[in-house]
Amino acid sequence: MNExxxxxxxxxxxxxxLGAAIEQYAAYVAAIARNIxxxxxxxxxxxxxxxxxxxxLWRNASDVQEGRLKAWLAAVxxxxxxxxxxxxxxxxxxxxxxxxxSFPGPEDGxxxxxxxxxxxxxxxxxxxxxxxxxxRYYYLCQKTDEIAAALGMNPAxxxxxxxxxxxxxxxxxxxxxxxxxxxxx
Amino acid sequence: xxxxIFDLAGDCFPEDVMLGTKDAAMTARIKESVMKSIELEKxxxxxxxxxxxxxxxxVAAIAAALTATAYAAGLFRMHMDRPExxxxxxxxxxERNEDGTVDxxxxxxxxxxxxxxxxxxxxxPHVVKFKPGWLPEHSGGPVFGEPDAEGWYQxxxxxxxxxxxxxxxxxxxxxxxxxxxxxxxxxVIKEGTFGDYQMKEIRCSYYPxxxxxxxxxxxxxxxxxxxxxxxGTNSMEDMEHIARELEVLVTxxxxxxxxxxxxxxxxxxxx
Numbered sequence: 540m541n542e543x544x545x546x547x548x549x550x551x552x553x554x555x556x557l558g559a560a561i562e563q564y565a566a567y568v569a570a571i572a573r574n575i576x577x578x579x580x581x582x583x584x585x586x587x588x589x590x591x592x593x594x595x596l597w598r599n600a601s602d603v604q605e606g607r608l609k610a611w612l613a614a615v616x617x618x619x620x621x622x623x624x625x626x627x628x629x630x631x632x633x634x635x636x637x638x639x640x641s642f643p644g645p646e647d648g649x650x651x652x653x654x655x656x657x658x659x660x661x662x663x664x665x666x667x668x669x670x671x672x673x674x675r676y677y678y679l680c681q682k683t684d685e686i687a688a689a690l691g692m693n694p695a696x697x698x699x700x701x702x703x704x705x706x707x708x709x710x711x712x713x714x715x716x717x718x719x720x721x722x723x724x
Numbered sequence: 725x726x727x728x729i730f731d732l733a734g735d736c737f738p739e740d741v742m743l744g745t746k747d748a749a750m751t752a753r754i755k756e757s758v759m760k761s762i763e764l765e766k767x768x769x770x771x772x773x774x775x776x777x778x779x780x781x782x783v784a785a786i787a788a789a790l791t792a793t794a795y796a797a798g799l800f801r802m803h804m805d806r807p808e809x810x811x812x813x814x815x816x817x818x819e820r821n822e823d824g825t826v827d828x829x830x831x832x833x834x835x836x837x838x839x840x841x842x843x844x845x846x847x848x849p850h851v852v853k854f855k856p857g858w859l860p861e862h863s864g865g866p867v868f869g870e871p872d873a874e875g876w877y878q879x880x881x882x883x884x885x886x887x888x889x890x891x892x893x894x895x896x897x898x899x900x901x902x903x904x905x906x907x908x909x910x911x912v913i914k915e916g917t918f919g920d921y922q923m924k925e926i927r928c929s930y931y932p933x934x935x936x937x938x939x940x941x942x943x944x945x946x947x948x949x950x951x952x953x954x955x956g957t958n959s960m961e962d963m964e965h966i967a968r969e970l971e972v973l974v975t976x977x978x979x980x981x982x983x984x985x986x987x988x989x990x991x992x993x994x995x
Contacts, residue, residue: 554762558755565751566744574743586750590757591914597762598915602806610737617734622913626960636729658732674738677729681743705729 542608549600561593564609568592568616574680575620579629588619595619613679636677638709641718654712661711665704672697673704761916800898800949801844804924806910813837813905815987832987838910838928841951841990843898849949851977852895853878857969860962863890876973881992884957887936889992891956891966896990898949899981907991908938913960918943918967921952925960928991938992939963948974955992 540548540559548556572588592615596603603611624630640654662673668690675681675689676697683701687694705721712719807813814833821827853876862882869880881892896904908928915924921943928938941963943952952972954963 554759557758557762561755561758562751565754566746567742568744569747569750569754570744586754586757589754590761593754593758594761594915595912597758599912610739613737614734618911618913637726638729638732639726641725654727654732655735658729659735662733662736671738671741674733674736675741677733678736678738679741679743680730708729708732 543605546600546603546605546608549597554597557593557597560596560608564612565589565593567609568612571613571616571679572620574682575617576624580623580627584623588616588623591619592616617678617680636705637721638712639720640712654717657712657715658708661708662704664711665707668692669700669704669707672700676701799846800849800946802898802944802946802951803842803844805840805842807837807840811837813840813903813987815903817987818984820984834905834907834987834989836907837905838908839906839926841896841904841906843900843902843949845898845900845949847949848978848980849897849899851878851975851979852897852948852950852952853973853975854880854893854895854952855971855973856880856893856966857971858965860890860956860958860966863888865890869893882956887932887934888957889935889938890958891954891962892992893955893966893970894953894990896951896953897979898946898951899979901981901983901986903987905987905989905991906940907989907993910940918964921945925963927960930993935993940991941967943967950974953990955990957992 540556545556545560549560569585569589572585572592573582576584576588592612595615596612662670665673672686672690675686676683681689683694683697686692687697690697709719709721812833812835814831817830817832818826819828819830853872855871855875855877860882863884865882865884865888867880867882869877871877877893879892879894881894882890884890906926906928908930910926910928913925913927915922917923918941923944924940924942926940926942928940930936930938936957938955938957939960939962940953940955941960943954945951952967952970954967954970956963
């Protein structure tokens, strides 16, 4: 079933179409959830998070643009997995990978949105395979060993290229007027 | 501010990466769990008995929901939509003189609406009152809301201090024609049932120098046409605790739609 048809049927209340979406994307959703919550959470938690993501798809299918289902599932999985960690009062993944950013003027949602746009631009400016490595690590939360295995690289090389991506991001923000320092790299 | 790169990378979706290995057993378990939840959601709601004073204690309702057999479709429908980016939700407040002539029409605009609520109604909702059985420790800030002679509230809040409004308990009525907004950057974080209610948990972010994130627990009754809103900057666990211990009364007093005030907001906030 193609994605457009699948979404239209889900919006129309067809649970078989939702079942088809689960068949197609359960492994993907579970993998992202697992990257974020395991450890410390358990495989059962991963399945609960995955089920929650598909329930959200059922309820909010009208929010999903055709052609963007995979991206929507990934974003919702990130949110659900992080929320599960927060509710369990457990540390979030990559919490140590932070930037201390300061700038003139008040901090607000617009600043955060701009920072995300700048981060995207910075990442898009990276050459391959650095761009892919950065996205796999910081969006999908894949471990460096897994990224290395998927790309046929040495884990040390992956870590070096990640560091290069962080440097590029920091430089990109500094060029645009933000004062930016690495924290706990 | 300290920002996680994980957060900064929130728009960096790697389209061409497919993760995960097919696991038929896990997929089947996920599918079974989802389908079970969907079936539960499809069950029509229990109809109330005769109109008159009806008291529903949520704790009791949770148990009752397990054994209830009589269900009927709701008389009201609540729509919760996210406005398209750039949309400014607006309406009017019309002030009238004593003789009914229009004194002033004020356009009310909500450019930062996170969710918009509209309603379909086959009849008129009725005033809902509540008695709290548990509340968070008082913040020391002002408390708003007066009980009636029998101790029932229609509104109750601990308005807190600074960036905190620990809790606000209020009711949204499903009058057709009315638009209500929940402002801020809002996300639904959980949906399902809560006792005999449909439930949505929503988290909204505001300007951090203005107010801490708000947690909203919506308890929706589309048979009676109301939505109890337990909200505040305290944790969602606190909101759930308040809601679990609420005693709710649906009175016989109708809540008529007033087209002079066709828009409003339900969020916590400081004026």
